[in-house]
Amino acid sequence: MSKKVGILGGTFNPPHIGHLIIANEVLHALNLDEVRFMPNATPPHKRMDERVSANNRLEMVKRAIKDVPKMAVETIELDRGGTSYTFDTMELLLAREPFSKFFFIIGGDQVEYLPNWYRIDDLVKKVQIVGVPRPNTSIETAYPIIKLDIPQIDLSSTLVRNRLENGKTTRYLIPELVRDFIQKEKLYEI
Template identity: 40%
Template sequence: MKVGIMGGTFDPIHIGHMIAAQCAYEQAGLSEVWFMPTNVPPHKQQATMASSGQRWEMVCRAVEGQPHFRPFDFELKKGGISYTFDTISLLLKEYPGIHFYYIIGADMVQFLPKWYKIGELAKLISFIGLQRPGYTPGMEQLPESLRDAVELATMPLIELSSTSIRQRKSEGRTIRHLVPDRVHEYIEESGCYGP
């Protein structure tokens, strides 16, 4: 079984995440994609705006009714800083029959050599690097051992980030159509990003 992991703070989850997951699912022939919110990401110092419970609720709503997507709260339950190597090591013990593919943006491919225990991690899983039009991921700069662990997939160019969505919300502008409908409803009802 081939399972893709979409990790992230998902603060909030948005349509860019959904499109990326769908492209990875189709092009890499995955069985499922698990959306796994990070507890505390190692590369982001600032706290999330929404609580872990709110981020989890938004992920659950985003994947609702999509049979090949599922929410996965492994890192939220584990707590602490979310290092991919630690998470994958635990997942492989729990799900020995699954080959995991970690889904990342093509812009992150060149930073893979800086990941915690990347040499060991690349022996355990594969990566799917999502290429945007007009962007070169710099595969040739990777060590050969890493290059072999990365599969490229393409996705449409979408300039969208959780930061820009929170910014729009704080300015009183609509975020409708930038996040899944059920997520939009939740953000409006809960007020997790302000009025």
């Protein structure tokens, strides 16, 4: 019997409750065995924040999902390093776990960008892409994706970073264990 695994990739700089809501909603809607949070090394479409290391981002993800059933961390892109193309990563995961069925979870912003993804026509033959709405985006696409209507929260890592940099509250926006780590390590301070 194959395992049904959700993959939620991102920079997670920092991880916030929006990420957790997405993972939980997809986990239950599709009856997955688990959802893995996959921090990327160097995303092809974003400039990385040099102040926060990959190890810091990984530690924040671990803390965000600590003791959450059916949530795990996938470090394959961090282990490999370099630019993280979803097609290459999924090829590696499929080779490592040939009996798993992968569900790659993306937000509306990425659904709109799908035509520009590296080897997208090959990727959709290998994994099931799951699109979830984000505020002010559409999950309409010609690609064969599962569209899930989930509760939306207008929250981004950028907003959280701005709040942290300006000493404003992040209570309820990021998990307490993540907030504690950010304060201890003095991340995002200007």
